[in-house]
Amino acid sequence: MLEKISLKEAWTGLADCGQCAIRKSVLFAGLEVQDFGKIHDPIVQIELAPGDTLYRAGERSPRLFTLRKGLIKLVRYLPDGTQRIVRLIRSTDVTGLEALLDKPYEHHAIAMQDSELCVLPAAIVNQLSRENPALHRELLNRWQRALAEADQWLTDLSTGSARQRVARLILHLTHDDGDGPRCTLFSREEIGAMLGITTETASRIVADFRRRGILRTIESKRYEVDTEALAGLADGG
Amino acid sequence: MLEKISLKEAWTGLADCGQCAIRKSVLFAGLEVQDFGKIHDPIVQIELAPGDTLYRAGERSPRLFTLRKGLIKLVRYLPDGTQRIVRLIRSTDVTGLEALLDKPYEHHAIAMQDSELCVLPAAIVNQLSRENPALHRELLNRWQRALAEADQWLTDLSTGSARQRVARLILHLTHDDGDGPRCTLFSREEIGAMLGITTETASRIVADFRRRGILRTIESKRYEVDTEALAGLADGG
DNA sequence: CGCGGAATTGAAAGACGTCAAACTGTGTGG
DNA sequence: CCACACAGTTTGACGTCTTTCAATTCCGCG
Numbered sequence: 042m043l044e045k046i047s048l049k050e051a052w053t054g055l056a057d058c059g060q061c062a063i064r065k066s067v068l069f070a071g072l073e074v075q076d077f078g079k080i081h082d083p084i085v086q087i088e089l090a091p092g093d094t095l096y097r098a099g100e101r102s103p104r105l106f107t108l109r110k111g112l113i114k115l116v117r118y119l120p121d122g123t124q125r126i127v128r129l130i131r132s133t134d135v136t137g138l139e140a141l142l143d144k145p146y147e148h149h150a151i152a153m154q155d156s157e158l159c160v161l162p163a164a165i166v167n168q169l170s171r172e173n174p175a176l177h178r179e180l181l182n183r184w185q186r187a188l189a190e191a192d193q194w195l196t197d198l199s200t201g202s203a204r205q206r207v208a209r210l211i212l213h214l215t216h217d218d219g220d221g222p223r224c225t226l227f228s229r230e231e232i233g234a235m236l237g238i239t240t241e242t243a244s245r246i247v248a249d250f251r252r253r254g255i256l257r258t259i260e261s262k263r264y265e266v267d268t269e270a271l272a273g274l275a276d277g278g
Numbered sequence: 279m280l281e282k283i284s285l286k287e288a289w290t291g292l293a294d295c296g297q298c299a300i301r302k303s304v305l306f307a308g309l310e311v312q313d314f315g316k317i318h319d320p321i322v323q324i325e326l327a328p329g330d331t332l333y334r335a336g337e338r339s340p341r342l343f344t345l346r347k348g349l350i351k352l353v354r355y356l357p358d359g360t361q362r363i364v365r366l367i368r369s370t371d372v373t374g375l376e377a378l379l380d381k382p383y384e385h386h387a388i389a390m391q392d393s394e395l396c397v398l399p400a401a402i403v404n405q406l407s408r409e410n411p412a413l414h415r416e417l418l419n420r421w422q423r424a425l426a427e428a429d430q431w432l433t434d435l436s437t438g439s440a441r442q443r444v445a446r447l448i449l450h451l452t453h454d455d456g457d458g459p460r461c462t463l464f465s466r467e468e469i470g471a472m473l474g475i476t477t478e479t480a481s482r483i484v485a486d487f488r489r490r491g492i493l494r495t496i497e498s499k500r501y502e503v504d505t506e507a508l509a510g511l512a513d514g515g
Numbered sequence: 516c517g518c519g520g521a522a523t524t525g526a527a528a529g530a531c532g533t534c535a536a537a538c539t540g541t542g543t544g545g
Numbered sequence: 546c547c548a549c550a551c552a553g554t555t556t557g558a559c560g561t562c563t564t565t566c567a568a569t570t571c572c573g574c575g
Contacts, residue, residue: 191428
């Protein structure tokens with residue numbers, strides 16, 4: 042399997058969880074450094090390049106993952122071969138929770154950007170979860186969050202006209218890091234796969250937004266966003 | 279609040295969990311009768327008529343529910359006032375898991391049929407979950423199942439042409455109780471709200487299926503289904 | 516500088532939404 | 546028991562949106 046080899050080669054070595062900068066904000070928040078001493082199997086890290094597959098739907102593997110950096114798409118393939126993107130995994134998110142229940146993965150997980158992940162053996166997480174109520178609760182929170190996001194995906198990104206959906210998606214992807222509202226778009230094909238519209242329709246609408254000045258190119262794939270105009274389009278407009 | 283009164287009046291009294299026929303197949307499978315002795319607060323049952331609201335989005339209440347009989351829809355309202363049905367709760371399903379995390383409900387829960395539910399105080403379920411690994415695992419399973427269903431809703435019922443979606447929905451609702459494949463449809467408006475299409479489009483397609491003999495009326499709202507024809511339409515057709 | 520994949524654009528056909536009218540059946544009151 | 550009223554369903558006509566298929570342009574990269 043291609044991705045298996047690529048995974049092995051991408052190992053960056055053992056994770057130093059005690060030093061991990063994002064430790065407090067992710068799954069193991071609430072764990073003390075000493076708790077990691079209980080872990081005998083080492084936690085390994087992997088890196089993925091855009092297009093690399095992390096895991097496949099139906100595959101059974103006792104591992105879940107936290108994303109330290111990058112962006113992962115969860116994909117399902119339809120009977121006719123086209124794909125539908127079901128959810129995005131962002132930095133500090135967890136994916137592959139199915140592994141905790143010995144269930145096969147529900148989606149294909151594919152990197153959209155250069156990504157770094159920690160690989161967590163399901164047995165260890167299950168054990169820590171039993172011993173540590175805070176981690177256990179955090180796990181439930183993760184599940185709940187994934188569910189809430191799935192529902193929002195349905196109501197925001199799969200409802201209304203194509204124009205509304207694109208507007209909502211861009212708003213969803215936009216955030217302000219001090220220099221005004223900015224967002225990074227991905228390929229038109231992926232936009233289409235997220236919204237349930239064709240590549241051409243996605244392209245037309247994005248191009249139209251640019252002509253109207255609602256999107257202003259900053260660099261390749263990165264735009265300055267007129268959030269007010271988009272908010273208007275997202276509702277009735 | 280109207281629904282609050284209606285809930286009170288609909289109480290059918292305390293549940294006899296030890297005798298509950300569906301106990302083994304639902305959330306508390308794995309619990310012994312004696313475990314119920316630990317429960318001090320009584321578990322109450324409620325009944326709902328079609329259209330009754332079980333809970334509202336944003337509402338915070340320390341209660342979750344198992345559906346003993348009937349059908350519940352989970353609904354989100356869009357900015358323009360139209361509704362989108364996000365998931366169905368069927369017999370033996372659990373809803374309101376958010377309450378376990380002290381979070382407000384994510385949807386409006388509205389009965390579509392005469393329904394009977396058990397009301398489970400979140401504190402009790404949390405306590406039993408801590409003491410009983412089997413229940414705890416079953417809870418995780420419920421969460422996972424809800425998530426899988428949400429994703430399937432997106433890929434099956436919110437993707438492709440209106441005709442494909444209706445075909446998939448009917449297949450989804452069809453099952454064979456020995457006398458051939460049958461299904462019970464609900465109102466055209468609700469079909470539309472589930473699939474993200476208009477009432478008229480839903481009506482046209484259902485009417486067309488009937489003319490073609492793909493659906494044959496048995497009684498009001500109940501049909502005999504040509505599953506093969508529908509399967510063809512659900513994919514490429 | 517040229518190659519190749521991605522993005523854009525055009526034209527025509529088809530699908531879907533919108534608005535309005537006709538129809539059905541279900542329950543109610545006379 | 547019948548007739549009426551009302552809500553849900555069906556159908557029609559029309560306009561708009563989206564897809565489809567194809568051609569062209571753009572852009573990053575070797």
